[in-house]
Amino acid sequence: MATTAAAPPYVATREASNTGLWSWITTVDHKRIGALYLVTALIFFLIGGIEAEIIRLQLMQPNGTVVSAYTYNELFTMHGTTMIFLAVMPLSAAFFNFLVPLQIGARDVAFPRLNAFSYWVFLFGGLFINASWLLHAAPDGGWFGYAPLTTMQFNPGLNIDFWVLGIQILGVSSLAAAFNFITTIINMRAPGMQLMRMPMFTWMAFIVQFLLILAFPVITIALVFLQFDRFFGTQFYELAAGADPLLWQHLFWIFGHPEVYILILPAFGLVSEVLPTFSGKPLFGYPVMVYSGMLIAFLGFGVWAHHMFAVGMGPIADSVFGVTTLLIGIPTGVKIFNWIFTMWGGNVRFTVAAKFAIALIALFTIGGISGVMHASPPADLQQTDSYFVVAHFHYVLFGGSMMGIFAGIYYYYPKITGRLMSEKLGNWHFWLTFIGMNLTFFPMHFSGLAGMPRRIYRYDAGQGFTTYNEISSWGAYILAVATLFFVWNFVRSRKRGAVAGHNPWNAPSLEWSIPSPPPDYNYAVIPTVSSRYPLWDHKGAVVEFHEGEPIKTARELGIPMPFPTIKPLFTALFMTLMFTGLLFIHKNNWPMAYTFMFGGAAGMVASLYSWLLSPLE
Amino acid sequence: MAPQSRLRRRSLAALTAVLAVLLAACAPAHPNSIFHSHTDFNREVDHLWTLLIGLGSVVFVFVETLLLITLIKFRKREGQPAPAQTHGNTRMEIAWTAIPALILAVIAVPTVRTIFRTEAPAAADALQVTVIGHQWWWEFQYPQYGITTANELYLPIGRTVNFTLKTADVIHSFWVPELGGKRDLVSNHTNYLWFTPDSVGDDVFNGFCAEYCGMSHANMRFKVFTVKPGEFADWAKHEAEPAAALDTAAKPAAPAGKPAMPAVQVAQAAPSTESFVSFPRKDIPAYAVPQTPLPAGLTFDRSLVGDPVAGAKLVQQPTTMCMACHAIKGNPMMQGVLGPNLTHVASRTTIAGGLYPNDKEHLELWIKNARVMKPGVLMYTLGAGEIDPATGKPTEMGKLTDQQIADIVAYLQTLK
Structure with missing residues (x-):
């Protein structure tokens, strides 16, 4: 393994190239895979953002005519699907990849090639779903894909086929990555890195991996049913055969609610890294932060039916799910107060990263309060499927997840690239995002309470919706401008940002002890840890890098590095082609269907064999 | 850190402006607001809302104020000593576990009570x-x-x-x-x-x-x-009652040979046998009148005058397809169940799922090409030569002329 504490007397047989396209598509380095995740997910974030902007253009005035009903339904489905599966989840994965091995003092993840495979599956899955736009057959069943609307009877086009297969493909990516990170965190921590010494981001990442491996199989089952209904004539959701559509809803939300915590806990982790650094104080109540994260994850599996208060489950189920949902408010509230008291008594430096982290506290609180309102089922009957809910989950996912992720990007950009992002452009980005976000989503509380249902592509004037929608749209345009500042900052700083040094923020955790960007082997000497904040406490055997020191190569240090390989990419590609074959069934093109399915399967198995039979390092 | 506090002042000013706009936005009428206590159900929910919004506001103000105080009080100043390295405070953490738990309990009790009240079986005489x-x-x-x-x-x-x-x-x-x-x-x-x-x-x-x-x-x-x-x-x-207008239309079948006979007379004849004349409702408030714009490119010869008698015959001809989906009580030929029951269609104020006002103009366009009037709708495109958006080709169904459509509409308008 690549992580033995002491460097063995070993000479790497060849040096991995670090430049050029080939080096990127064959990389198995967790940091470069993290960077690939980051850039790919940000591009999908922009695509999802464009979809949102078109939605806001359409709704800016009553009876808007910017897009048709069909296109609008595609847009909101793809906006949700893209933002959840192709933006926020992989943005979190970018940080898992980049940070987890660094934070635990490891040289890579447990399965570097599986890690590459996860990325390529994610990329091809994302491209697969978005390829539907080219046929003007983008998914149009909502990100929640409720059967029976998504069955052949009511949606015979390719739209839902793309969605079902795309989500299945992405599930493979998430599951592979989850097992990888769990193995990494359990087995590959540096000496002295006890679980309760791990940085809070790694803790949240650890918890999220368990959520993934428990939640994704459930959606996989739901999707397999739907996929078999659509392609092979089974009758899981076939109304005429007496199917119960609540089967889909229960399965979907048993996945769907933990998914919410899959989206938010990594952001909580990032904020828990950013706030102590910029307060100059340790995280307030570290053990409680860990336990509350676990409790949120645990309770998250017992609340799914609060998405279903309107389906008529009866008073007992409504009461139980209402109360368990209220309970989740407690550990979440604890986190909010612990973050505030991390800053209390500190010297808070208002960098852009800190501002985004603080914004998460401020905005997630609003989403939390409206969340408690949904937890009361009779009140929820007036909120669910109205714009009030849209306001709520955008405060949670934009005000929470995205703010945390932006904080993480500004904070870790210097570690990833060696250069700082511009604080000036970052401030523009932050303030425009903060204002635009509130202008967009706060009025949605009012349009919802004024009786505006979700997912409608047009509404009449005089319904009490118009003014709120107009404000929301202007807010969305401000968000678009804010995002342009971010993109410019992100691209520009890569080459022209100030050189960061190994620890520009005076941060306390291990990853800041090594050069920026870190060498491919991460740690020349595996550190020995004896506290939670090794760079502040100066305890344990942690070698801090000195600027200007020469950085040796892995070969010079005798550190064995895994070979770069293209085999995971081929495995992922053939797997995606195999899924693509199914699409031809609905075009009645059986030769193509068989070619893709069997060709893809054969290619996948061959690549997999070749991958598994070739030595790692 | 003067520039930052200026920034903060500016953002506060901006937020105040935003709030002012939002408050101003509350001024226009909200004809679909959930806060009108017209029913027992909404009054029950209103009690919960009062509680939820009250407690929510207290929590919001408390947390955001605490956050702002922290940010102002503990922002980094020049020459400040390093902060004390506190790691937590068990007593405080217990407090902010217990107090939210208490608040949530206060919400849970009336919530569960309201669930059982609102989901109880309805009164027997309902x-x-x-x-x-x-x-x-x-x-x-x-x-x-x-x-x-x-x-x-x-x-x-x-x-x-x-x-x-x-x-x-x-x-x-x-x-x-x-x-x-x-x-x-x-x-x-x-x-x-x-x-x-x-x-x-x-x-x-x-x-x-x-x-x-x-x-x-x-x-x-x-x-x-x-x-x-x-x-x-x-x-x-x-x-x-069965569709009275059909009988009225059938009786003057012979004199209806005069094509000049205006549809209005037939329409007036129907309510004469009725005691109830207060619908379709007059004086409907603006918020209840659909304002859906008409699709571009769909035209109708407005100079045509429909003959309700001819229309009554047309609807029951299989070629017009009406009978495939629609029912008219009292007419054994009209037994369809896929579409709306048309027995008293003229007593309604809207057509097409509340999308258009129920008047001659909209009915004519609707029958001519429903699929253009409402995306995805099951009802066929029936106007001769009209393009069916589902296939992109001229429709195979109905192939009704504008005159035939005008006749059908004239008949439908007698179905008070």
Whole structure:
């Protein structure tokens, strides 16, 4: 393994190239895979953002005519699907990849090639779903894909086929990555890195991996049913055969609610890294932060039916799910107060990263309060499927997840690239995002309470919706401008940002002890840890890098590095082609269907064999 | 750190401006607001809302104030000593675990009580209404009165109404924000929802489908008219009767040979046999009148005058396709169940799932090319030479001329 504490007397047989396209598509380095995740997910974030902007253009005035009903339904489905599966989840994965091995003092993840495979599956899955736009057959069943609307009877086009297969493909990516990170965190921590010494981001990442491996199989089952209904004539959701559509809803939300915590806990982790650094104080109540994260994850599996208060489950189920949902408010509230008291008594430096982290506290609180309102089922009957809910989950996912992720990007950009992002452009980005976000989503509380249902592509004037929608749209345009500042900052700083040094923020955790960007082997000497904040406490055997020191190569240090390989990419590609074959069934093109399915399967198995039979390092 | 505090002042000013705009935005009327206590259901929910918004506001103000104080008080200043390295405080952490728990308990108790009250079985003497969702319109049946109608409900003031909710296809959700919460119409399930519109007058409320149900989800609306009990009885008696206008149209069949005979006369003839004449409702408030713009490119020869007698014959000819989906009580040829029941179609204020006003102009265009008028709709494109958007080709169905359509519309308008 690549992580033995002491460097063995070993000479790497060849040096991995670090430049050029080939080096990127064959990389198995967790940091470069993290960077690939980051850039790919940000591009999908922009695509999802464009979809949102078109939605806001359409709704800016009553009876808007910017897009048709069909296109609008595609847009909101793809906006949700893209933002959840192709933006926020992989943005979190970018940080898992980049940070987890660094934070635990490891040289890579447990399965570097599986890690590459996860990325390529994610990329091809994302491209697969978005390829539907080219046929003007983008998914149009909502990100929640409720059967029976998504069955052949009511949606015979390719739209839902793309969605079902795309989500299945992405599930493979998430599951592979989850097992990888769990193995990494359990087995590959540096000496002295006890679980309760791990940085809070790694803790949240650890918890999220368990959520993934428990939640994704459930959606996989739901999707397999739907996929078999659509392609092979089974009758899981076939109304005429007496199917119960609540089967889909229960399965979907048993996945769907933990998914919410899959989206938010990594952001909580990032904020828990950013706030102590910029307060100059340790995280307030570290053990409680860990336990509350676990409790949120645990309770998250017992609340799914609060998405279903309107389906008529009866008073007992409504009461139980209402109360368990209220309970989740407690550990979440604890986190909010612990973050505030991390800053209390500190010297808070208002960098852009800190501002985004603080914004998460401020905005997630609003989403939390409206969340408690949904937890009361009779009140929820007036909120669910109205714009009030849209306001709520955008405060949670934009005000929470995205703010945390932006904080993480500004904070870790210097570690990833060696250069700082511009604080000036970052401030523009932050303030425009903060204002635009509130202008967009706060009025949605009012349009919802004024009786505006979700997912409608047009509404009449005089319904009490118009003014709120107009404000929301202007807010969305401000968000678009804010995002342009971010993109410019992100691209520009890569080459022209100030050189960061190994620890520009005076941060306390291990990853800041090594050069920026870190060498491919991460740690020349595996550190020995004896506290939670090794760079502040100066305890344990942690070698801090000195600027200007020469950085040796892995070969010079005798550190064995895994070979770069293209085999995971081929495995992922053939797997995606195999899924693509199914699409031809609905075009009645059986030769193509068989070619893709069997060709893809054969290619996948061959690549997999070749991958598994070739030595790692 | 002067620049930062200036920035903060500026952002505070901006936030104040935003709040001012939002408050100003509250001024216009909200005809679908959930906060109108017209029913027992909404009053129950209002109590919860008062609690939720009250506690929510306290928590919001407390947390955000605490956050702002922290940010102002503990911002980094020059020459400050390093902060004390505190790691936590068990007593404080217990406090902010216990206090939210207490707040949530205060919410949980009335919540559970309200759940059991609002989901209890409805009163035995309640008015029973069966709601059947269709892509994308509403079928309403009053089994106690033998009525089947569409897209418009009449409810007597002060009487509990118990809705039995079903769907003919996908999942829909029944929602009249001013009268009660949502309840889904779930395939292969039967759901119930009841409320008592007891603090309303003669009024009209907008209803929506609140569960995404496909292409025209946004175009699946309905109206609720609350009327005095006596008026409701008249309405119910009238709606239960077979289509009187058909007989009227059939009797003057011979004199109707005169094509100049205006449709209005036939229309007037129908109510003469009735005691109830107060519908379709006059003076409908603007918020209940659909404003859907007409699709571009769809035209109709407005100079044509329809002959209701010819229209009555046309609707029961298989070639026009009307009978495939629509029923007209009293006409054995018209027994379709896929589309709205047309027995008293002229007594409604809207057509097409509340999408258009029920007048000659809209009916004509609707029959000519429903699929252009409402995306994804099941009803065929029937106008001769019209392009069916589902296939992109001229329609094979109906192939009605404008004159034939005008005749059918003239007939439909007699179905008071």
